[in-house]
Amino acid sequence: MSSSAPDTRTKILNATWKLMEERRGVGVRMSDIAKAAGISRQAVYLHFTTRVELLSQTTKYVDEINGLDARLKAVTEAESGLDAMLTYVEVWGNYLPEIHGLAGALLAVRETDEAAKVAWDDCMDCHQSGCRDIIAALKSEGELAPKWTDSSATDMMWVLLSFQTWEQLTVECAWSNAQYITWMKSVLVQTFVT
Amino acid sequence: MSSSAPDTRTKILNATWKLMEERRGVGVRMSDIAKAAGISRQAVYLHFTTRVELLSQTTKYVDEINGLDARLKAVTEAESGLDAMLTYVEVWGNYLPEIHGLAGALLAVRETDEAAKVAWDDCMDCHQSGCRDIIAALKSEGELAPKWTDSSATDMMWVLLSFQTWEQLTVECAWSNAQYITWMKSVLVQTFVT
DNA sequence: GATTCACTTGACACCGTGTCAATTGACGGT
DNA sequence: ACCGTCAATTGACACGGTGTCAAGTGAATC
Numbered sequence: 001m002s003s004s005a006p007d008t009r010t011k012i013l014n015a016t017w018k019l020m021e022e023r024r025g026v027g028v029r030m031s032d033i034a035k036a037a038g039i040s041r042q043a044v045y046l047h048f049t050t051r052v053e054l055l056s057q058t059t060k061y062v063d064e065i066n067g068l069d070a071r072l073k074a075v076t077e078a079e080s081g082l083d084a085m086l087t088y089v090e091v092w093g094n095y096l097p098e099i100h101g102l103a104g105a106l107l108a109v110r111e112t113d114e115a116a117k118v119a120w121d122d123c124m125d126c127h128q129s130g131c132r133d134i135i136a137a138l139k140s141e142g143e144l145a146p147k148w149t150d151s152s153a154t155d156m157m158w159v160l161l162s163f164q165t166w167e168q169l170t171v172e173c174a175w176s177n178a179q180y181i182t183w184m185k186s187v188l189v190q191t192f193v194t
Numbered sequence: 195m196s197s198s199a200p201d202t203r204t205k206i207l208n209a210t211w212k213l214m215e216e217r218r219g220v221g222v223r224m225s226d227i228a229k230a231a232g233i234s235r236q237a238v239y240l241h242f243t244t245r246v247e248l249l250s251q252t253t254k255y256v257d258e259i260n261g262l263d264a265r266l267k268a269v270t271e272a273e274s275g276l277d278a279m280l281t282y283v284e285v286w287g288n289y290l291p292e293i294h295g296l297a298g299a300l301l302a303v304r305e306t307d308e309a310a311k312v313a314w315d316d317c318m319d320c321h322q323s324g325c326r327d328i329i330a331a332l333k334s335e336g337e338l339a340p341k342w343t344d345s346s347a348t349d350m351m352w353v354l355l356s357f358q359t360w361e362q363l364t365v366e367c368a369w370s371n372a373q374y375i376t377w378m379k380s381v382l383v384q385t386f387v388t
Numbered sequence: 389g390a391t392t393c394a395c396t397t398g399a400c401a402c403c404g405t406g407t408c409a410a411t412t413g414a415c416g417g418t
Numbered sequence: 419a420c421c422g423t424c425a426a427t428t429g430a431c432a433c434g435g436t437g438t439c440a441a442g443t444g445a446a447t448c
Contacts, residue, residue, distance in 0.1 A: 008425080008426080024305075025305075026305050026306060027306070029403095029404065029405090030404080030405070030406090031404085039426075039427090040426070040427055040428075042406095042407090042426080042427070042428080043425080043426055043427075045405095045406070045407085046425070046426075049406090050405085050406075051404095051405070051406090104305075108302060108305065111218075111219075111220050111298075111302065112220060112221070124366075145384075147380060152373075152377060155363065155367040155369065156363075156377060156381065158367075159359055159362045159363055159367070160354075160381075162358075162359075162362055164356075164358040164359070164362065165353055165356075165358070165359060168352075168353045168356055168358065169349065169350075169353055172318075173349040173352075173353070175349065179346075183346060183350060186341060186385075187350065187381075187385050190339075190384045190385050191380075191381050191384050191385060202394075202395085223434090223435065223436090224435080224436070224437090225435085233395075233396090234395070234396050234397075236395080236396070236397080236398095236437095236438090236439095237394080237395055237396075239436095239437070239438085240394075240395075243437090244436085244437075245435095245436070245437090
């Protein structure tokens with residue numbers, strides 16, 4: 001125990017995270033979160049003005065705890081574009097299961113909630129620039145298949161590695177995460193590398 | 195005018211379809227649908243017990259009108275597995291924009307609504323068996339890249355051609371439908387064909 | 389003319405979100 | 419000790435959207 005009791009805000013964030021993962025983001029009400037955090041429903045509103053605000057803050061919180069940035073260091077340290085690509089699949093593929101519930105919830109409300117959309121887009125921009133860097137590295141090494149432009153290859157790589165694609169393969173097709181990583185590496189290499 | 199006034203049920207289905215496409219499935223309430231159909235909100239409930247029932251029936255209706263079955267004939271008539279695969283991308287890729295709003299709406303409520311899930315899964319089963327047939331044809335011709343099993347290749351092809359993937363590429367990456375078809379053909383061939 | 393059927397009207401219950409006001413209780417400062 | 423303040427509680431309420439219910443209307447059919 002680092003410092004006995006966490007403050008209320010942290011308790012709420014933890015409760016939200018836990019519930020979102022447990023129920024895969026489905027049917028998690030403000031009152032459920034309050035109960036799980038051991039406080040009143042209204043206390044939640046003292047810390048987060050709306051449900052979307054809470055969701056969005058929770059993703060930031062989870063990102064901090066999980067340390068995605070640190071994990072991505074392995075990618076930037078790769079020796080070649082190909083190596084970076086394979087490492088990226090590994091890191092990203094192992095990260096996705098940890099944010100499954102939360103990401104799914106955010107994705108679901110994104111269409112109707114501006115704040116959710118912003119939180120999601122932030123995350124996606126980061127992912128997309130990761131893809132862009134790798135495609136650029138590949139190209140500079142003359143390894144990018146000639147049919148692709150930087151932009152089209154970045155888009156396609158980003159979509160192939162999207163949360164939605166991962167979710168379909170692991171949930172609906174019941175692939176293990178290891179399978180996902182193996183096959184996805186294969187598709188990416190076949191598709192982009194000469 | 196084929197037969198003057200359509201019956202109320204059809205008017206509701208048309209109104210739902212139209213609104214779903216117009217607003218991409220977002221914020222379409224039962225009262226909006228009723229107003230668009232020129233009837234009272236309660237009359238909608240006389241024909242469809244719940245919102246999800248209505249959505250699910252509308253997808254069936256749209257499928258009938260659009261005649262997906264007829265379009266897929268070109269696929270079964272293809273001369274080779276590769277040909278079938280390319281034709282399938284063409285047919286499916288031109289079909290998706292027509293069901294964009296409705297499919298998006300169904301997808302969104304699928305997690306919380308059993309009936310929506312069933313309607314969606316029906317559609318997906320059809321799509322998946324289309325993929326399976328093509329992979330099988332490819333394999334029987336010895337054209338399927340050896341690393342793939344029937345099952346893993348079917349899953350991957352299904353996901354690559356999923357509504358979600360199409361939506362990401364055309365909406366978020368702003369690809370034209372022609373671009374989608376071209377690049378997707380390329381990815382599929384690179385990935386699956388020896 | 390009576391019945392039947394599709395539809396209308398208006399009211400209402402339910403649920404989840406977000407708001408508000410009054411209250412409690414613990415804390416630190418003087 | 420007393421006061422202020424700040425976090426949290428309690429209970430009530432408005433709002434919006436879904437789904438239900440009961441009574442009424444109007445036109446077609448027998």
